[in-house]
Amino acid sequence: MRMYDLITKKKHGEVLTDEEIQFMIDGYVKGEIPDYQMSSMLMAIWFNGMTDHEITQLTMVMAKSGDMIDLSAIAGKKVDKHSTGGVGDKTTLIVGPIVAACGGKVAKMSGRGLGHTGGTVDKLEAIPGYKTALDRQEFFDTVNKCGISLIGQSGNLAPADKKLYALRDVTATVDCIPLIASSIMSKKLAAGSDCILLDVKTGSGAFMKTLDDSIKLAQTMVAIGEGAGRRTVALITDMDTPLGLGIGNSIEVAESMDVLKGHGPADLTEVSLQLAANMLYLVGKGDLDECRKLAEKSIEDGSAFETFCTMVKAQGGDDSVLRDYSKFAQAPFKAEIKAEEDGFITKMNAEAIGEMSVILGAGRETKESDIDFSAGLMLHKKYGDAVKKGDVLVTMYTSKEAAFKGAEELYRKSVVIGSTAPAKEPLVYARVEKDKVEKY
Numbered sequence: 001m002r003m004y005d006l007i008t009k010k011k012h013g014e015v016l017t018d019e020e021i022q023f024m025i026d027g028y029v030k031g032e033i034p035d036y037q038m039s040s041m042l043m044a045i046w047f048n049g050m051t052d053h054e055i056t057q058l059t060m061v062m063a064k065s066g067d068m069i070d071l072s073a074i075a076g077k078k079v080d081k082h083s084t085g086g087v088g089d090k091t092t093l094i095v096g097p098i099v100a101a102c103g104g105k106v107a108k109m110s111g112r113g114l115g116h117t118g119g120t121v122d123k124l125e126a127i128p129g130y131k132t133a134l135d136r137q138e139f140f141d142t143v144n145k146c147g148i149s150l151i152g153q154s155g156n157l158a159p160a161d162k163k164l165y166a167l168r169d170v171t172a173t174v175d176c177i178p179l180i181a182s183s184i185m186s187k188k189l190a191a192g193s194d195c196i197l198l199d200v201k202t203g204s205g206a207f208m209k210t211l212d213d214s215i216k217l218a219q220t221m222v223a224i225g226e227g228a229g230r231r232t233v234a235l236i237t238d239m240d241t242p243l244g245l246g247i248g249n250s251i252e253v254a255e256s257m258d259v260l261k262g263h264g265p266a267d268l269t270e271v272s273l274q275l276a277a278n279m280l281y282l283v284g285k286g287d288l289d290e291c292r293k294l295a296e297k298s299i300e301d302g303s304a305f306e307t308f309c310t311m312v313k314a315q316g317g318d319d320s321v322l323r324d325y326s327k328f329a330q331a332p333f334k335a336e337i338k339a340e341e342d343g344f345i346t347k348m349n350a351e352a353i354g355e356m357s358v359i360l361g362a363g364r365e366t367k368e369s370d371i372d373f374s375a376g377l378m379l380h381k382k383y384g385d386a387v388k389k390g391d392v393l394v395t396m397y398t399s400k401e402a403a404f405k406g407a408e409e410l411y412r413k414s415v416v417i418g419s420t421a422p423a424k425e426p427l428v429y430a431r432v433e434k435d436k437v438e439k440y
Ligand code: URA
Pocket: 083, 084, 085, 165, 174, 179, 180, 181, 183, 184, 207
């Protein structure tokens, strides 16, 4: 078999066989197929797509390119969650402890920030002492003890995806349904949970910008999960506006704790409750209404917050920062952006707000960059809010004062103040289950 012939086939929109997909991924992981040939294949897939069968085969071969984790040493039903990536999306830190407090088991491996989107592992590392790398036994023991463990992806989880993702990132081939679906589902299947909840983001801050594409991506991933014997549900949630008010690592941990303590921002609380209810539904805790009530109760009685603190301590972290946020390392510089006119925020480009946080130091400019955990921003006004000239719109935090100028320029370019209030947008657009799409 020759990679050249497989590229030619895909260039003409033909279907690759199971053996050809296996050959291509094996060869790429071993370094026998060079980046330039794989780049060409990725672009051919971007233009010509893949059949459902090809996507499933690609996912399975990528999942099996490394360890397939066996979670049977953890008692009870394990449920995983994955977001397709967003700005201010800190829901794992909220829904994980809610589900664990209600009796579900969350053995979750998370990723780092990517481009303008944040990552759970970076946020967790803002908690002093918290270890995101545990060995397999410590990971299992923590879930058995606390109901939850949140760690970074182990080196050998779907190595084919790791290599392919890095190549897609620099060849403009990230935004492609077969490639996103196989990337996400290969990691989820390898990570071993019994059920999977997918949070597919839609809008300006998401990889999928339209609702139709987001639903198609969700259906593709749900079909792959169910085909592999894992109960899988997807929610399509808004990412036209950042989720919550805070963007940045310690800022987002603090805001997540606000939700767990019952006084977080309304949008973040609502999306988190819907995600948590669906995870509890997947592990068999009742119908969606009953599961929502369980989730709400775990916030009201403090058990979700205490579950998170117990996990943090078990993983070496200092949980006192979760009770008193002033104990987080503080950014030395702070600046405000003020409204220059009266009106309503009629547009807020979430991707640009995410890029602002990267400029301030909260994300990586290059793969090797360090993260400034104290950097980020707090939005005081969001899409739809009325503003008066002189109102503070955003407070920015950084360790590099020179970053304020570029961040403010980006904000002014990406936020529009108009004269009439815009129509409200839903927070959750749709729910996708096997063979079923409910639009809200
Ligand atoms: N997240 C992933 O893990 N993979 C993608 O391709 C996109 C988002």
